[in-house]
Amino acid sequence: MFNNETLQEFLGSEKFEPESIHDFPLAQVLSSIHDGIVVVNEQGVIVYANPSYTRILNVPVDRVIGKKMKDVEHDARILTVLKTGKAILQEPIYLDSLQAEVVVDSTPLYKGNKIIGGVTVFKKMGEVIDYYNALTKLNEIKKKKKLKKNKDELKDPFKNIIGSDPLFKKSLQKASAVALSGASILLSGESGVGKEVFANAIHKSSDRQNNAFVKINCSAIPESLLESELFGYEEGAFTGAKKGGKIGKFEQANGGTVFLDEIGDMPIQVQAKLLRVLQEKEFERVGGLQTINVDIRIIAATNQNLEAMIENKQFREDLYYRLNVVQIRIPALRERPLDIELIAKHFTSQFTNLYNKKLILSSEVVQRLKHYDWPGNVRQLANFIEHGIILCDEPIIQTKHLPEQIFEIDYIHEYDSNDNEELRIIKALKASKYNRTKAMEDLGISRRTFYKKIKKYNIEL
Structure with missing residues (x-):
């Protein structure tokens, strides 16, 4: 630690008083250090001790300078270091003669291959404990900050979803936080809010991301075919069944994620089989006897009030609680007005590229979009923007290029807001x-x- 030429020069003298290092008085530097420092030459004679030596051990420096270390503290670790040439680091010591507890670092000093002395740096045991407690507290603070950052920071697939409105960001952060959990998730919200976009981002942020993401719209498949579509069927299971049978969507998704959209439209009898898949991870194909095991994650979505459907005996309560381990509500577009212009400009860029046009939205169009109710949500907004881009033959999209529905509001926004x-x-x-x-x-x-x-x-x- 102090094996520089200046230190070596003074180790052989009776008193260690180095003049300077890098234009700073070295004695002043050493004197300002909070830790105790004591330096011995190769004979074990103390040649230097800083003021902290006195502060920690309550022994005046002038009482030890020039004395042999073995006479001051017969079991001092620096004596062992002089013999072995090996450093002793972070060792707790109890000094009998002074009844003091310290933690020491003792290091040999060399000139070439020859030991010319040694230096010991030591702290009070109480100070070390204080440092440890402070470090523990600091680590706890860092851990909390890291947890908060991980909680607040969106995983990459979610960063591509457009929206800065606080209500919408809350839904994004919740979805991002639970993506790795593997738990079943129920996405709720009106039609067109982006439930499939959320489901896809959850899958891509999970440890199943390299396996299949299978989408099933429960309302788009006839009730008579939904069971065989989900679970597959064996040859001869029903009239028209393919030779050799067919595997279902759940088998296709093994190891991956199944997205059940419009889960409220699933027939009651199919709900019972789905419940078994969630509970036991197994099922039989339609017309089959062999039990098939699958490892899948279920993400369900609905725009209906499932709790009301439970009351009306239209949806199984036990299935609801199996699906609803984590529920994420995606707000309607009218609930996130800060995002309307942002999303509109995104779709404008997307569709102008698609149709090879260079267009922008007029300020009147932007205001009209902001004040529309958007019953069809983001999907409807995309439709409106595409409609405008297709019809627009000017550099700027005007209100006249938008669908007529955009005008179906009673409030007039133009002109001085102070006018009636x-x-x-x-x-x-x-x-x-x-x-x-x-x-x-x-x-x-x-x-x-x-x-x-x-x-x-x-x-x-």
């Missing part, structure tokens, strides 16, 4: 020189809404 609705209509009529079609476009309302307002306020045309 009647005055806004009158202003629009005057600005358009009473061209009704132009006034409707400027106001951003449909023909039906326009004439309803004209009648309501008894405005003369």
Whole structure:
């Protein structure tokens, strides 16, 4: 630690007083160190001790300088180090003569291959314990921060899902957090909110990501075929069954994930077999006797109130609780207004690339999109943007390029917000020189809404 030329020069003298190192007074540097430091030459004579030696051991430095270490502390570890040439590190010591507990690092000092002395650095045992407690506390803080970061930080597949609204981010973070758990998940939310997108991201963030992700829309498959579609069938199981039979979706997904969309539309008799798959991980094909074992994760989705369906005996309560280990509600688009413009611009970029056009949304279109109710959610917004891009033959997409449904709202957003609705209509009529079609476009309302307002306020045309 201190085996520099300056130290070596003074080890042979009676008193160790190095002058400087890198333009700093070395004695001052050593004196400012909080740990106790004591240096001996090759004969074991103490040539230096810093002020912390006195602070820790309560022994004045001038009482030990020039004395042999064995006379000061006969069992000092530095004496062993001088004999063996091997360092002794982090060793707790009880000094009998001083009744002091310390932790020492004793290291030999060499000039070439020859030992010319040694240095011991030591701390009070109580200080070491304080350091340990502080380190333990620091590690706990770091662990909590890491857990929070892991909880808040989205896994990569979720980072590609567009949305910054706090309500939506909460759903994303929950889905990301449970992706690795392997638990069954129930995704709830209106049609078009992106339940399949969530399910796919959960699968890609799980340890099943390299295996199959099998999607089944329970409402799209006829009730008479759903059981054989899910569980497969044996040859001769029913009229029209293929020769050799057919494996079902659950077997196809073995080792992976099954996404059951519109789970509320699953017939009761099929629900019973699904419950067995969740509980026992086994089933038989339709018309078969052999039990088939599968390792699958189930992610179910619904836009229905399953609890109400349980009350009406339309959905099994035991299956509901098996599916609903973790429920994630995906908010409707109207509940996340901060995301509407963001998503609209994303779809604009996507569809302009698809149709080889260069278009942007007008500010009027953006405002209209923000104030629409979006009963079809993100899926409907994508449809509206694609519609506008296909019809637009100008550089900027205007409200006239959007589907007529966008105008089916009663509130007029244009003009000075301090004006009342009647005055806004009158202003629009005057600005358009009473061209009704132009006034409707400027106001951003449909023909039906326009004439309803004209009648309501008894405005003369």
